[in-house]
Amino acid sequence: MLEIVQLTRRLGPGFVLGPIDLSIAPKEIVCLVGHSGCGKSTLLRLIAGIEQPDSGTLQLDGKMLAGPGVFVEPEQRNIGFVFQDYALFPHLTIEQNVMFGLRKWSRDEAKERAKMLLSLTALSAMADRYPHMLSGGEQQRAALARALAPEPAVVLMDEPFSNLDRDLRERVRSDTLALLRRTNTTAIIVTHDPEEALSTGDRVVLMKGGRVVQSGTGRELYDHPSDPYSAEFFSTFTRVPGVYRSGQVHTVLGAFPCWQEVADGSAAVAYIRPQAVYPTVAGNALTGIVRSRSFRGEIEQLELIVDGLESPLIMRTTQHLDVVEGKLRFRIDEDAVFTFADPQP
Numbered sequence: 001m002l003e004i005v006q007l008t009r010r011l012g013p014g015f016v017l018g019p020i021d022l023s024i025a026p027k028e029i030v031c032l033v034g035h036s037g038c039g040k041s042t043l044l045r046l047i048a049g050i051e052q053p054d055s056g057t058l059q060l061d062g063k064m065l066a067g068p069g070v071f072v073e074p075e076q077r078n079i080g081f082v083f084q085d086y087a088l089f090p091h092l093t094i095e096q097n098v099m100f101g102l103r104k105w106s107r108d109e110a111k112e113r114a115k116m117l118l119s120l121t122a123l124s125a126m127a128d129r130y131p132h133m134l135s136g137g138e139q140q141r142a143a144l145a146r147a148l149a150p151e152p153a154v155v156l157m158d159e160p161f162s163n164l165d166r167d168l169r170e171r172v173r174s175d176t177l178a179l180l181r182r183t184n185t186t187a188i189i190v191t192h193d194p195e196e197a198l199s200t201g202d203r204v205v206l207m208k209g210g211r212v213v214q215s216g217t218g219r220e221l222y223d224h225p226s227d228p229y230s231a232e233f234f235s236t237f238t239r240v241p242g243v244y245r246s247g248q249v250h251t252v253l254g255a256f257p258c259w260q261e262v263a264d265g266s267a268a269v270a271y272i273r274p275q276a277v278y279p280t281v282a283g284n285a286l287t288g289i290v291r292s293r294s295f296r297g298e299i300e301q302l303e304l305i306v307d308g309l310e311s312p313l314i315m316r317t318t319q320h321l322d323v324v325e326g327k328l329r330f331r332i333d334e335d336a337v338f339t340f341a342d343p344q345p
């Protein structure tokens with residue numbers, strides 16, 4: 001168990017990380033996500049011991065790694081690190097790279113362990129090659145094999161897939177997750193990609209401005225965002241202003257269930273997901289003028305001009321639509337609409 005309590009770190013005059021409270025269970029794979037500059041790498045460096053916290057504590061399996069008067073050096077922490085650029089040693093072969101963290105092991109045991117990891121990462125045939133002779137995906141696997149070799153309690157991975165092109169990325173990501181699961185490894189994976197965060201690991205921790213905004217499964221964050229920031233991080237929305245009245249938010253597109261206890265008459269915003277808007281032939285439907293259509297393969301995105309709405313309503317559908325005279329009748333699935341108090345009433 002990795003236990004982070006009230007951890008803080010000031011960087012320069014403008015940025016403070018924390019206080020961060022976070023517990024990570026054994027074998028859990030956590031995805032740390034947030035926009036550039038929110039402090040993901042700083043948190044990872046604090047856990048690895050590359051940075052020292054200003055206050056708070058960090059414990060691993062009950063052992064204090066950082067806290068008042070305590071600082072365990074990175075190489076003593078039993079924590080592995082996979083860097084964004086993989087940081088393989090260029091003058092060592094792949095096998096020697098994997099054996100690098102095993103200098104305290106007997107040579108035979110280290111060889112055996114490296115052989116096993118090279119086999120697990122499908123790199124056995126490349127054991128004697130140097131890093132520059134490997135593709136990006138292979139280098140990533142070699143970096144992971146090197147990090148896993150000393151049987152770390154936790155592996156930290158900083159944007160491990162961002163240097164790979166899209167097709168390769170999906171495959172390397174699913175191979176990596178399978179390997180982490182097979183080796184029962186606890187891992188923290190940093191990404192700035194919302195989709196990657198939702199699809200990777202057991203839990204997503206969303207950060208903003210050095211703090212944790214929300215933590216939960218991908219499904220929880222997507223379906224139950226705690227605030228507008230969390231909602232908009234993972235999805236596109238049309239924001240529609242409204243007013244709270246009798247437990248509902250009333251807008252020009254209708255009334256939607258209220259997510260928060262708010263006084264009647266206060267300003268609110270309904271966040272409408274493009275998928276919540278669907279075409280219909282029903283008589284009592286809303287009507288929009290189609291401003292644009294963009295076909296994207298599996299889905300089509302439309303922008304609808306609706307009376308009383310300042311910005312166009314975005315709609316996504318998998319249906320083939322016959323739009324007659326530029327008009328479209330639509331409905332909104334109210335269960336897919338989030339409502340929050342207006343941040344700037």
Ligand SMILES: Nc1ncnc2c1ncn2[C@@H]1O[C@H](COP(=O)(O)OP(=O)(O)OP(=O)(O)O)[C@@H](O)[C@H]1O
Nearest residue numbers: 011012015034035036037038039040041042043192
């Ligand atoms: N050594 C430093 N001195 C001063 N400020 C720093 C230092 N290192 C990082 N920062 C600032 O701290 C903030 C957090 O940086 P950090 O690298 O942790 O963010 P990040 O979320 O990992 O971003 P990215 O996704 O771009 O890597 C940024 O605003 C950055 O400019």
